[in-house]
Amino acid sequence: MEIQRPRGTRDFLPGEMAKRRYIESRLREAAKRWGYGEIKTPTFEHIELFTLKSGEGILGEIYNFKDKGDREIALRPELTAPVVRMYVEELQRSPKPLKFYYFDNCFRYERPQKGRFREFFQFGVEIIGSSRPESDAEVIALAVEMLKSAGVRGDLHVGHLGIVRTLLKDIQPEHQNKIMRLVDKKDDKGLEQFLDEINAPFEMRGRLFRLIGLHGVNALQEARELTGDIEAMSQFEALLDLLDVYGLEYQVDLGIARGLDYYTGMVFEIYCEGLGAQNQVCGGGSYRLAQLFGGEDTPSTGYAIGFDRVMEICQAVPEMEKRIVVVSFEDTRKEAIVIAKKLREHVLTYIDVMGRKFKDQISYANTIGASHVVIVGKNELDAGKVALKDMKTGEQELLAVEEVAERLSE
RNA sequence: GCCUGGGUGGGGUAGCUGGUCAUCCUAUGGGACUGUGGAUCCUACGACUCGGGUUCGAAUCCCGACCCGGGCCCCA
The missing domain is CATH 3.40.50.800 (Anticodon-binding domain)
Structure with a gap:
């Protein structure tokens, strides 16, 4: 065998493709029925689109190259930034909310392992123009619905960054980010160490630790006691109320930080068994990126489903065609x-x-x-x-x- | 980038305490069978991931690269 496929890429044979297309169509159907329209953005973009959003640090994980016009180009490592770029570039004046879905391949230069490849597929949804709990709830409900239609059951965790951020408001932004990162990793020791380092107020530390440790039925009530009457808390309560209306099962988890700094409010993740270390099949939240890309400040909410991970565990099987x-x-x-x-x-x-x-x-x-x-x-x-x-x-x-x-x- | 286990025909395997044409199953092509399918038989095809090293001799031992699995970092 002379030439092999590059590391972390895959060939899909007819049997596998039939299954993938089947699952894809189930996800598509769900998105369509909820009123979302399909969009497609380029496979490659100017590299700034991604460094602006995620920082220079991600360069190591990006497939990039200089084209013949000497432009720095990147194969898209994800699809949220391109969608927002598209919105800013040509859709700012269209009636809100905008509801999009997409299904495409993305590229990241990472070490492959179970459920992780260098070329992988994301199925995502974004709703642009609303900052209300209704849109947050709809997006979460749609995510659950899509996974269900693909025959996947997962644990839904919902959090809200505004709550923890409010608690941290007197700390410098860089320190805040570092703290969020440690919180997301559930690295309590590291967190304690860092708080020592920056001399965080003792009283705040206690509240932080109790807040991120909350779970169970009383989580919300205790959270409110810890934070007082703040805007983010009210939003979060309204959101959870709506999730109940949708009939969703979820766990409150204020420790979700999604690793990134641009999420502003609701965040959620869905985990599944049978995937080894990469057990997150879906993640998303509300964010504000439009401004960063030169547009007006616009609230958005979205998520991406790791399609390959869904394929790994999904039960749905297409019937063979006659x-x-x-x-x-x-x-x-x-x-x-x-x-x-x-x-x-x-x-x-x-x-x-x-x-x-x-x-x-x-x-x-x-x-x-x-x-x-x-x-x-x-x-x-x-x-x-x-x-x-x-x-x-x-x-x-x-x-x-x-x-x-x-x-x-x- | 780091740690760890592993790479033998298309798939699954034996050999791996160095030494006859590298084993077996299966799949695939052709034939026995000139108008009726899962069987049988015959035949063809086809592998030691690659490169160095040790040795008279390497699939086998050593080193490196590549690839795969699992984990760490990261996870947009």
Whole structure:
């Protein structure tokens, strides 16, 4: 084997593709029914789009190159930034809210492991123009719905960055970010150490630790006691209230930080078993990126589903399409081609292209799991008919081509 | 970038305490079978991931690279 596919990439064979397309269509259907329109952005963008959003630090994980015009180009490592760029570039004046979905490949230069590849696929949704809990709730509900339609069950964790941020408001922004990162990692020791380092007020530290440790039915109430009457808390309460209306099961988790600095309010993640260390199949939240890309400040909410991870664990299986094989003899090959062409208007039809003998053609039909075989022989043609053989029962009857077509398109 | 386990025909394997044509199963192509399918038989095809080193001799031992699995970092 001389040339292999690059590391972290995959080939998808017909069997696998059938399954992927099936799951993809389930996700698409869900997004469409909820009123989201499909969009597509370029495979590559100016690299600033991603460094602006995520910092220079991500350069190490980006596939980038200089094009012949000396422009720094990056293969998209994710799709939220391109969508917002698209919005700022051509949709700022359109009626709100804007609801988009997308399904595309992304590229990251990372060490591959279970559920992680260098070329991977994200199915995402963004709603632009609303900062209300209604849109946050809708987005979360849609995420759950999509996974459900793909046959995946997961644990939904919901948090709100505004709450922890409010608690940290007297701390310098850089320190805040560092703290959020440690919180997200659930690295309590590291967090304590860092708070020591920056001499964080003792009283605040206690509240922070209690806040991020909250869970269970009383979490919300205790959170309110810890934070007092703040805007973020009210928003969060309204959101959870709506999630109940949607009938969702969730866990309050104020320790979610999503690793990034641009999320502003609600954040959520969905975890699944059976994926090893990469157990997050979906993540998202509300954010404000439009301004960063030169547009007006616009609230948005969205998420991305790790499509490859869904494929890894999903239960849904497409049913195999019915297929038939037209078999013929040396002296009826041409007639058979014409008949196959007609039958293809109604059913998935194969015809021999290997110059095989009659018997081997039937054997092949058996190998590929054909439900029927249409026999085109001299005897049949003389009668103006063909023979339709049921591969399950072995029975066979003489029919006109039209009758066969009718029978098989059921 | 780091740690860890592993790479033998298309798939699955034996050999791996160095030494006959590298084993077996399966898949695939052709044939036995000139108008009827999962069987059988024959035949063809096809592998030691790559590069160095040790040795008279390496699939086997050593080193490196590449790739795969799992984990760490990261996870937009």
